[in-house]
Structure formats: structure tokens, C-alpha cells
Amino acid sequence: xxxxxxxxxxxxxxxxxxxxxxxxxxxxxxxxxxxxxxxxxxxxxxxxxxxxxxxxxxxxxxxxxxxxxxxxxxxxxxxxxxxxxxxxxxxxxxxxxxxxxxxxxxxxxxxxxxxxxxxxxxxxxxxxxxxxxxxxxxxxxxxxxxxxxxxxxxxxxxxxxxxxxxxxxxxxxxxxxxxxxxxxxxxxxxxxxxxxxxxxxxxxxxxxxxxxxxxxxxxxxxxxxxxxxxxxxxxxxxxxxxxxxxxxxxxxxxxxxxxxxxxxxxxxxxxxxxxxxxxxxxxxxxxxxxxxxxxxxxxxxxxxxxxxxxxxxxxxxxxxxxxxxxxxxxxxxxxxxxxxxxxxxxxxxxxxxxxxxxxxxxxxxxxxxxxxxxxxxxxxxxxxxxxxxxxxxxxxxxxxxxxxxxxxxxxxxxxxxxxxxxxxxxxxxxxxxxxxxxxxxxxxxxxxxxxxxxxxxxxxxxxxxxxxxxxxxxxxxxxxxxxxxxxxxxxxxxxxxxxxxxxxxxxxxxxxxxxxxxxxxxxxxxx
Amino acid sequence: xxxxxxxxxxxxxxxxxxxxxxxxxxxxxxxxxxxxxxxxxxxxxxxxxxxxxxxxxxxxxxxxxxxxxxxxxxxxxxxxxxxxxxxxxxxxxxxxxxxxxxxxxxxxxxxxxxxxxxxxxxxxxxxxxxxxxxxxxxxxxxxxxxxxxxxxxxxxxxxxxxxxxxxxxxxxxxxxxxxxxxxxxxxxxxxxxxxxxxxxxxxxxxxxxxxxxxxxxxxxxxxxxxxxxxxxxxxxxxxxxxxxxxxxxxxxxxxxxxxxxxxxxxxxxxxxxxxxxxxxxxxxxxxxxxxxxxxxxxxxxxxxxxxxxxxxxxxxxxxxxxxxxxxxxxxxxxxxxxxxxxxxxxxxxxxxxxxxxxxxxxxxxxxxxxxxxxxxxxxxxxxxxxxxxxxx
Numbered sequence: 001x002x003x004x005x006x007x008x009x010x011x012x013x014x015x016x017x018x019x020x021x022x023x024x025x026x027x028x029x030x031x032x033x034x035x036x037x038x039x040x041x042x043x044x045x046x047x048x049x050x051x052x053x054x055x056x057x058x059x060x061x062x063x064x065x066x067x068x069x070x071x072x073x074x075x076x077x078x079x080x081x082x083x084x085x086x087x088x089x090x091x092x093x094x095x096x097x098x099x100x101x102x103x104x105x106x107x108x109x110x111x112x113x114x115x116x117x118x119x120x121x122x123x124x125x126x127x128x129x130x131x132x133x134x135x136x137x138x139x140x141x142x143x144x145x146x147x148x149x150x151x152x153x154x155x156x157x158x159x160x161x162x163x164x165x166x167x168x169x170x171x172x173x174x175x176x177x178x179x180x181x182x183x184x185x186x187x188x189x190x191x192x193x194x195x196x197x198x199x200x201x202x203x204x205x206x207x208x209x210x211x212x213x214x215x216x217x218x219x220x221x222x223x224x225x226x227x228x229x230x231x232x233x234x235x236x237x238x239x240x241x242x243x244x245x246x247x248x249x250x251x252x253x254x255x256x257x258x259x260x261x262x263x264x265x266x267x268x269x270x271x272x273x274x275x276x277x278x279x280x281x282x283x284x285x286x287x288x289x290x291x292x293x294x295x296x297x298x299x300x301x302x303x304x305x306x307x308x309x310x311x312x313x314x315x316x317x318x319x320x321x322x323x324x325x326x327x328x329x330x331x332x333x334x335x336x337x338x339x340x341x342x343x344x345x346x347x348x349x350x351x352x353x354x355x356x357x358x359x360x361x362x363x364x365x366x367x368x369x370x371x372x373x374x375x376x377x378x379x380x381x382x383x384x385x386x387x388x389x390x391x392x393x394x395x396x397x398x399x400x401x402x403x404x405x406x407x408x409x410x411x412x413x414x415x416x417x418x419x420x421x422x423x424x425x426x427x428x429x430x431x432x433x434x435x436x437x438x439x440x441x442x443x444x445x446x447x448x449x450x451x452x453x454x455x456x457x458x459x460x461x462x463x464x465x466x467x468x469x470x471x472x473x474x475x476x477x478x479x480x481x482x483x484x485x486x487x488x489x490x491x492x493x494x495x496x497x498x499x500x501x502x503x504x505x506x507x508x509x510x511x512x513x514x515x516x517x518x519x520x521x522x523x524x525x526x527x
Numbered sequence: 528x529x530x531x532x533x534x535x536x537x538x539x540x541x542x543x544x545x546x547x548x549x550x551x552x553x554x555x556x557x558x559x560x561x562x563x564x565x566x567x568x569x570x571x572x573x574x575x576x577x578x579x580x581x582x583x584x585x586x587x588x589x590x591x592x593x594x595x596x597x598x599x600x601x602x603x604x605x606x607x608x609x610x611x612x613x614x615x616x617x618x619x620x621x622x623x624x625x626x627x628x629x630x631x632x633x634x635x636x637x638x639x640x641x642x643x644x645x646x647x648x649x650x651x652x653x654x655x656x657x658x659x660x661x662x663x664x665x666x667x668x669x670x671x672x673x674x675x676x677x678x679x680x681x682x683x684x685x686x687x688x689x690x691x692x693x694x695x696x697x698x699x700x701x702x703x704x705x706x707x708x709x710x711x712x713x714x715x716x717x718x719x720x721x722x723x724x725x726x727x728x729x730x731x732x733x734x735x736x737x738x739x740x741x742x743x744x745x746x747x748x749x750x751x752x753x754x755x756x757x758x759x760x761x762x763x764x765x766x767x768x769x770x771x772x773x774x775x776x777x778x779x780x781x782x783x784x785x786x787x788x789x790x791x792x793x794x795x796x797x798x799x800x801x802x803x804x805x806x807x808x809x810x811x812x813x814x815x816x817x818x819x820x821x822x823x824x825x826x827x828x829x830x831x832x833x834x835x836x837x838x839x840x841x842x843x844x845x846x847x848x849x850x851x852x853x854x855x856x857x858x859x860x861x862x863x864x865x866x867x868x869x870x871x872x873x874x875x876x877x878x879x880x881x882x883x884x885x886x887x888x889x890x891x892x893x894x895x896x897x898x899x900x901x902x903x904x905x906x907x908x909x910x911x912x913x914x915x916x917x918x919x
Binding site: 330331332334335339342343344345346347348349350351352355356442445 | 551552556560582583584586621623624626651653679
């Protein structure tokens, strides 16, 4: 819908019809005002150069996007007062004056010439101050952008116990800085471009030259260049537009609000895509295992992390299969349930009105409603939802004779398990697939579940993310990368980068390691 | 495109229209926990099934309704009788959780082979239920007895059978696989544990049985029932039953006492290992039974200085002798009284001396009672317990 597929000239935005800046200042100001629809936040200030009443200069900026003190001190201050004696009694050449102002007067680091009105608008609306000199057919943009932002705050959705707490914020530059501060390597390259015909959103592609695969970098740029859309408001737009395969419930692009996990990804040879206006940074190629890993895995001891990872795999399976297994076992395979358990389940079911499948469907559906409501509710009435939730999925539903107690346990277990997965988008896709699995279980029992699992695995294996098989290092099996998939081996064992997007393979100097090992062995001999 | 859409729609409908044909909700199941087969007066099968009432068993607020219900039906064939039960039972009978299978005594005497086919053939039944024979009773009567400790009567039988085999030794858990194996293997005959009602069967069928402290009627496991082919031909006594289990290497633990000067010393025997070897002597088979194991003194009544190893060896020797006598009488008794090769001597011969077995197989019934048996017992006393001399 957003894609502008038919580029007929009549529906082109006005700003696309480029026009060089007029030599007449008043004409320019009039055009800008007209094009911006006399918007109230446009500030236009005309003034004379210090002591030279014959020279009029126009200053245009958008209120709120620039640094007020900088405008006053370094632009107005420099031009109106400090030049008091410079031009006295001299005949002034306009081109000379323009260059002089640009080179010697403005004490601002970034000053650019304007190419035309499109360029003028781009700078103006990005928060630069525009300087136009009367009777001179050119203008300059002074970069004094500053606006209110949230600042670097704590992570809100990807929390850890141990590890850095700071999260990305909405400003692109802050975000790239957060990563730059972690990797002080000249090879950390950033390429910025603007996407969005109207929003002109800054998109930064970041990678470590020499570590990231050139083909992946090229592919990222190619896909970004192919985007034609009027607006990019969040990295989700980019994610959807550049992912390998659209028809899949699984995310094939990783996102994170944590600078440390993006830095770690870059060091592994991945490519990060920053989007201005969102704290969520994208990273490719993304593998299935990545969504089950938390950055904390590398900060805690290896054995703890391995255990937690195994737990996550189990809970992933649980959140996918527990309701469908319950349905299959209780309606088709009663012989597989131990007798005492069967008796207790059967006695619970005596008074429940719905078949197990419908019961499970109602409960899972209710839970999804609760979860969604919990996110959308205003904070002030947040506690109401937990009270009501406990009534709907809980004792009261059982006492009302609508639901069997075992089903409450099943649904609660599924709900808790699905929140163990560190990546929310993976957790939610698993939650979605759960429903077809329940349907399969209700119609074919375990046979249906196995059939569904086979299809699921086949689908997962067919996916890829920027040329890297999604299920690596399981399928294809990469022996070296098993060290960081289900297991997390100790840091001193992680000698190579992930195999699939490596350039510079070694992470640690093996010759050095060899020496230290020898040294310790020798030490051992002595003692 | 249209064809594609049609295929998609059909595929989507397939799981919905299949109608889950064999789907059964738990509350539609009648869980059969025990079954008894008897002969009706007219020669038909009389089937008794014991259904569980889950809501009574698992309920936190039990009423005084019974936890299990029995239903009966007769039929020319087993399946006919079972399907006839549907006229009296409101639920679909579900046999996968069958625990106990009881033959009435008369039924067993007339032969059980024909009645077993259904239970082995049907896919719903598992093969891990235990088979028993009702002693001096019909199977139906056994299933009618209410049990006080266990809410599920069949679980009572199942539990005591398992516990008793592990710790006392005269009983034997037999699954349908074991039973058929014994019936079908030449030179091997089956045994089943017996079960009887001790006390007043009439009171046992009422709730009075679960209300009194002293139970009016108790279900009790008895000694082993000996079959020849598929017919019940007689019973072993308790000592013979224990002997039988020892010879066939089925004892995990048992208890045995010997006389000492003025009382008795009781041993707990464990790690019993039995090895049977066969020899042909003068064209006659001879079985060599060797039993080894360990014993702990668990109960000592007489004043005997156990610090003196001679005394310990003396007790050990008596124990060995007693066991030897027990085993010899077991084999002798079986050979003379019952003439049924429950020990599987024939099968052992077949494995060790196949040529000889082929000669004797047709007249094994005459050869078996004459088979000579040599028993050696080597049980060693390991521990004396936490005190040495008995306090007197």
C-alpha cells in the first residue's frame, strides 16, 4: 500500500520538482513560507550584516529542531556583532561575502551549500538553520540540530540481571554512538542514507569492515536501495521490506534495543541497520538460535548459561506443544496416561461441558486477550487486568464449572513458558503456531502433531536470512558453531567466529593461547 | 488459480471434516480396571468387568457412593459378552488400563486358551496386566469384594501381588505374554497365582467391608495354580510355591528360618541366583539345580555366640540343607502329584540337548516324573545385624 509502484508525474509530491534558490531573498522566503503552508513553527528572521545595512541576510529554521543558544551565539552573534569592523568602507562582492561567511565567520562545525529547494527543505526539516543572502543565488545550511529526546534510559523489553542496562533511544546519532563507544575500531564503518519519500528517515548501516561478509553488506545496501515508500516510522517497516521471505511466521531479521548485543553481533560479522526514531536496531543475518539467546548468556558463567539455554529450548517446545499434547493424549491416547493420572483427569472432566479442544481454545484465546489487554491498558488501571485475569483463567472459571482444573494448569504453563523466550517476536510466532497444532491434535491426535512438527521443521529449514540458512548450525550441521548454539562453551574455548558469516575467523590469537597453555603446563611440572 | 484455491479450501476442510472419528473425551470412557471370566451355567462365558468411578476416587469431598462398579454379561464368545455389556453401561468400555484378569476356578479347569485370543489380539489392551485364578470361587465373586485401604479393588490385588512377589516369594506375577509363552512352548507349563476370599463373602460385597476395622472379607493371594497346557490341574502348597519361584529364578528377596537350639533363627535371603544345567545319564535326563545367594540374620531367638564363626557356619549349613530339602520336595511333589513340567525342564533340555529332546518329546509326560534332580545350595551369610548375641 505504501509502495509507490506507479510513478505517474501528477502524483509526485511538490518537493520533488526541484528548483534552484532564487537570487531574491524575499522571493525565497515567500516560496518557503508558501510551500510549508505558513506553518507556525517556521521561524524567519531577516537582518543586516554587522554595520552593513545594504546587505540583508535571511535566517530560516524550524522552531524546536535547533539549538536556540547556538543560533543566537554562533550565527546571529557572529554575523551581527563580531564583524563590526571587518567590512567597513569596502565594496562587497556577494560571492566573496558568501565564502567569507562560510569559511571564517560561522563557528559551526557543519556548514553545507544548498543545491536547490529540495536540499533546502531536507536540511530545514532535519533541524539545520538556513542562511540566505539577498541577491546571491545560493544558501547554506548550518548544522545546529538539537531537539528534545528521551535520553539513554534503561532497557524496557530485553532485561538482564547482569550486564549493561542502557538501551538505545529514538535518536539515530545517540544510538550509533552507543555502539561506537563499545567498539573503538577504525574498521567500524557507518553508511547513512535516507529512505522515505516524505519522512526522509535516516537509516544507518553499520558493520566492521573485514569481519562482515562483503556479500551480505552489498545485499543489505541493494535491498535498502530498492525500498520505495513514503514513510519509515520504525525499524519494523524496514524489516518487513527487506526480509528474505514474507510468508513465514518466523522473524528472519533480529532486532534489539541493547547496544551490547548489537555490538556483539557486529563483532561476529553481522550487519546492523539503525533507523532514526526507534530504539530497535535491526541486525542481519539472523539465525533461529539467535532468538533464543540473551546477551546475558555471555556475562554469566558458561555452565549457568548453558543450563538456561537448554531451559529455553524446552520452554519453547512447551509453549508450542503443551496444549496440543494435552488434547491429543486425553482424547485419543488415553492408554499413554498413567492410570492414577487418568483417573484424576477423568474425574475433573466429569462436570465440564466442552470437549477438551474447545476448552483449550477458549482458554488460550482468553489468555491472548489478557496479554494484549495488559499491554494496551493505561498504567493507572493496570492492576484491574490482573484481578480480572486471575478470575477468567483460574479458580473461578473452574468453580463455575466451565473449565477443568488441569486445563488451567496447561494454559498457565504455556503462558509462562512463552515468556521465557528472550525475543518477543519469536515468542509470539510460536504462540501463533500453537493454534494450528491444537487443531491438528484435535483431529488426528499425536499423528497430527508429528505431521505438523515435520512440516514445521521443513519450513524452518527452507528459510534463510541474507543467504545464511536459518537453522544453522543444526541444519546444515556446522560442528564448529555448536559451541554457541544450545551450549555456551567458556569464553576461552570460543576461538573462532561463527562459521557462516566469517571473514576473519579467529577471535583469539591461538599462538598466544598455545604459549599460555605451555606456560601453565610447565608450571604444573615444577610444582 | 481457481484450482489452487479449491485445493487449499479442500485441504483446510480435510481436518475439520474428518470428524475425529476415534476421538473420545475422558468423561465418555468407562475405565475397566479388572475383568473376570467364568463359565455360566449353560456353558457360555460370563464376563464381569470392574469399572472405576473417577469422580469418587479423585474427589476431594467423597460421598458414600462406591468407587468401582461391576457389570456382568454372558455370551457365546468373549467379544459378544463384552459388547452386550453396553446395554447396561452408559460409557464406552476402555480396556487399556486393565490391571487384573481373573479366571474362575471351573473356567480354568476347563481350559483358558480359547478365551485368551481376544485379549491378545485386540489393539486396545496392553499386555502388562496380571492374570490370576480364583481359588474355591468364581472370578466374579472376587471382583465384588470391596477393599478398605485401596479405593480401587483391582489396585489392591495388583499392589499386593507385586509386593508379595518381591518380598515373600510364594506368589508370581504373570502377564499374558508369560502365560502364552508357557502354554505354547513345548516342555514348559504355566502357573498362575491364586486368589481367594477369606472371611464372609456376603458381607464383603457390602459397604460394611470398608467401614469396619476388622474386615469381614479379605482378598488374599494364595499359592500357585498349576496348569497343564491350558487346564488347571492342581495347586502347589506354600513351601512348594516358594520352591518353585526359587528354581525358576524369580525371587528378589525372601525369608527363611532354621531351628537352632531352643528357638529359631530367621534369615532374609537376597541375590538368589539359580542355574539349571541338564545332563543325559544312561539315556535319562538329569537336571542339576544350583542355587547361590546371600543371607542376613534378621531374627535370632536362641542364645548362640555369633562371634564364633563356627556357629554362623552351622546356621548357614542348616539353611542350605533346609532350602535343598524344600527344592527337592517341590520337584518331587510336582513330578508325582501333578506331573506338569512347570519348571521348564523340557525347554532346558531342548536348548542343551536338542537331539535328545526330539527323542523324548513325544513321551515327555512319562519321562518328566522320572527326571532325576540334583540340588546344590550355596547361600552365604553376609551380615549379622546390629547386635551379635540375642538378649536373654
